Amino acid sequence: MIKQLGDLHALPDETSKSVESLLFGKRVVVFGGIGRDHYWPLLRDAGVKDSDYRWYEGYKTISQARTAEIVGWCDLVVVITSYAGHLLLYQTREVLSKGQVLLLIHNSGVGTLRQQILEKFKKSD
Numbered sequence: 001m002i003k004q005l006g007d008l009h010a011l012p013d014e015t016s017k018s019v020e021s022l023l024f025g026k027r028v029v030v031f032g033g034i035g036r037d038h039y040w041p042l043l044r045d046a047g048v049k050d051s052d053y054r055w056y057e058g059y060k061t062i063s064q065a066r067t068a069e070i071v072g073w074c075d076l077v078v079v080i081t082s083y084a085g086h087l088l089l090y091q092t093r094e095v096l097s098k099g100q101v102l103l104l105i106h107n108s109g110v111g112t113l114r115q116q117i118l119e120k121f122k123k124s125d
Contacts (some may be wrong), residue, residue: 004078019046019114022121027074029094032058032083033108046117058084068095073096078103078113 010086024047029103036055043053043123054070056062058080062070071092079089081104096102103116 004040009087017110017114017118019121021047022117023048023076025110026076027052027054028076028078029054029056029070029074030080031032031056031062031079031088032080032085038108039110040055042114043119061089062088063102064094066092067091071100072097074100076101076103078105078115078116082108 017100019042023043023121026048026095027072028048029044030036030053033039033055039055040050040053044050052074057090067087067088072095077096077100079092079093081089092102102118103113103120
């Protein structure tokens, strides 16, 4: 029955929301948001290794030099603007290099991050 419903496109395509391996081999930093563990399951599913993931609290001040060091280390920078604020946003923009991706998310939810990853990294069929 489920196969028949799937063949009729009556069931949602769960694979369309899958981030599996989209960030394989990438180093990721998240500035702000709820906490490291909040984003980790999604990033792990996307192929990020634990050693390639950093999270920094948005309410603490990070110097421009330290921001440059952190951003220089990674491939994907995520700024949760509702937590990290505009100061950190401007600091990260200043130090991005070619090939690095900056995602700006106001909502701290994982669903928003998932959607942005899909939009930026999913290959069109």
